[in-house]
Amino acid sequence: MNWLDRYGYSLNLVAVSLWPLSLLFGAVARARRWLYRRGLLKSAEVGVPVIVVGNISVGGTGKTPLVARLVELLREAGYQPGVISRGYGGQSTQWPQQVKPDSDPRQVGDEPVLLARRCRCPVVVGPDRVAAARALFATYDCNVIVSDDGLQHYRLRRDLEIAVVDGFRRLGNAACLPAGPLREPPSRLREVDFVVGNGAARGGEYLMSLRGETAVNLGDPGISSTLAGFRGGTVHAVAGIGDPGRFFEHLRHARLRLIEHPFPDHHVFRPEDLHFREDLPVLMTEKDAVKCRTFATDGCWYVPVGAQLDPEFEEQVLKRLAMIAMAKGVRRESNRADRGRARIPNPPLRHDEVNEDGQEIAGHAGMPGQQGAAGIRQGAAGTDLQGKPAGLSDSRRHSGDAGNRGATIDG
Secondary structure (H helix, E strand, C coil): CCHHHHHCCCCCHHHHHCHHHHHHHHHHHHHHHHHHHCCCCCCECCCCCEEEEECCECCCCCHHHHHHHHHHHHHHCCCCEEEEECCCCCCCCCCCEEECCCCCHHHHCHHHHHHHHHHCCCEEECCCHHHHHHHHHHHCCCCEEEEECCCCCCCECCCEEEEEEECCCCCCCCCECCCCCECCCHHHHHCCCEEEEECEECCCCEEEEEECCEEEECCCCCCEEEHHHHCCCEEEEEECCCCHHHHHHHHHHCCCEEEEEECCCCCCCCHHHHCCCCCCCEEEEHHHHHHHCCCCCCCEEEECCEEEECHHHHHHHHHHHHHHHHHCCCCCCCCCCCCCCCCCCCHHHCCCEECCCCCEECCCCCCCCEECCCCCEECCCCCCCCCCCCCCCCCCCCCCCHHHHCCCCCC
């Protein structure tokens, strides 16, 4: 458990003592945003629609699976999307950098390599997102740019903002750094175009569920198994992501017995990190797998997940984007995809599965959704999302003040 997990998600003596610093941090964040909105600090226009997917909290909230699904959605609608990212953890000395499926995550970052493998579209990374976006636009035939993270990178002018919130941890104690986990005050959520709740959604938010019931072997990606195939014994669960507990809970939900091995986000894995005293299968996230392929043993598996989004959210995003694209003179191909038929999962999920009897099966076993407490819609892996968030007549206004509700302290 890191420092923020220990102190940033509750009211405690440490958080209270740091509260004055968090107020100063929040004031600086508000002032910086005000300067950009007033034009005193300049934002750069790229020339094509820019969609930013980010969050206001530190740590993982599920942005990357959402970006992958958005790219798929845009392609289905006839657009030619490209992705930019900061390339956090990348050690390259030259930026921006093109990312390919076989790029070295030590040079360009782990999440961009994952996106390059999943999205099958151009991916360019660099600490300066304006330079990355311009390089992407100049080099590739892209007419929509999706920024993985970068909600606070105001120098890049954006047309749509999507904020992802952890549906269970919410906003912690609602304090900015260093007393809490927030990069910006909770009121920032009232200013974005869409708020997506990962795992659970409150009024005015759209629900996203992450689905992943298949494990893929790192040594031979052609071999896969349902998670149910690991129920006969205990497994090592490895996660070097923003919230390792979310991955562990996903495996426990599949009724697996775990020995948990949490690592820091963007951890640089070494062979000894995967060598354990007990000779048991090792299950890890897909993000971690891109860093372990060169030295993983036959007993190492990764669990790819795909984002399932509220159909109303997808429809509203495409409607808003169509108006923006028209204003910018961006044309898209005629819609070749039949949006009324069932969606095909992302490529990493297309594997023959093996049931508990060792027989190959097709598809993915879904788990029924759950209805949360009053006002909260809760999803689970394999959930089929139906309906739309209550009280949302305008996509820019989130009824019930989602930002203020996020300020309450979750137990």
